[in-house]
Amino acid sequence: MNKCMIAPSILSADFARLGDEVEAVLEAGADVIHFDVMDNHYVPNLSFGPMICEALRKHGITAPIDVHLMVSPVDDLIEQFAEAGASYISFHPEASQHVDRSLQLIEDAGCEPGLVLNPATPLHYLDHVMDKLHHILVMSVNPGFGGQAFIPSTLDKLRQVKQRVVASGRDIRIEIDGGVKVDNIREIAEAGADMFVAGSAIFNADDYGEVIDAMRREIAA
Numbered sequence: 759m760n761k762c763m764i765a766p767s768i769l770s771a772d773f774a775r776l777g778d779e780v781e782a783v784l785e786a787g788a789d790v791i792h793f794d795v796m797d798n799h800y801v802p803n804l805s806f807g808p809m810i811c812e813a814l815r816k817h818g819i820t821a822p823i824d825v826h827l828m829v830s831p832v833d834d835l836i837e838q839f840a841e842a843g844a845s846y847i848s849f850h851p852e853a854s855q856h857v858d859r860s861l862q863l864i865e866d867a868g869c870e871p872g873l874v875l876n877p878a879t880p881l882h883y884l885d886h887v888m889d890k891l892h893h894i895l896v897m898s899v900n901p902g903f904g905g906q907a908f909i910p911s912t913l914d915k916l917r918q919v920k921q922r923v924v925a926s927g928r929d930i931r932i933e934i935d936g937g938v939k940v941d942n943i944r945e946i947a948e949a950g951a952d953m954f955v956a957g958s959a960i961f962n963a964d965d966y967g968e969v970i971d972a973m974r975r976e977i978a979a
């Protein structure tokens with residue numbers, strides 16, 4: 759099994775001190791920085807774009823940056839994020855005109871491609887593209903906001919995604935995003951996830967390291 763990765767979502771960070779916040783979660787043991795891009799079109803909220811990603815790289819952040827595109831159209835932003843220093847780029851298949859092409863654009867730009875499945879998005883979007891995926895991001899809330907409650911039916915979906923990944927024989931990460939907390943991360947891991955996005959659970963805490971350590975203990979238990 760892949761090493762489990764903790765990916766704090768900076769959507770819940772203090773934007774006025776973003777560089778320090780990212781350094782702090784990395785020092786606290788985070789593996790990846792989750793970067794939520796919202797366009798007020800595909801989702802009803804607006805966040806940040808490639809300039810902020812580039813600013814983090816210029817600030818000296820070398821950890822993987824996991825760009826989660828909640829935008830439509832998708833393709834225009836891929837090259838920009840690759841140039842800005844993104845490591846992984848995922849998008850929602852309903853938001854792309856040509857899913858295979860968008861995945862290929864991400865790979866051609868030198869990043870790791872992923873597809874995002876909303877709570878009501880069927881798994882058949884994975885058909886025919888498993889060979890192009892580095893990760894599958896399973897949404898456990900509807901996209902657009904931090905701080906929402908985990909949708910329980912996601913656990914069954916995770917098990918189904920895990921089965922597909924195993925059947926494919928490929929080394930594809932399964933990422934979970936939305937409402938992940940210390941008290942539910944164990945059952946999420948048991949259902950098949952190995953990359954865990956957590957925004958409010960980490961950034962709303964006084965001690966980021968305490969939360970990340972507690973999450974790792976739960977996953978390992």
Ligand code: DX5
Nearest residue numbers: 901902904905936937957958
């Ligand atoms: C929601 C975003 C999430 C969000 C997670 O659209 O994709 O990454 O920031 O936040 P929490 O962990 O607070 O649910």
Ligand code: ZN
Nearest residue numbers: 794826935955
């Ligand atoms: Zn996200």
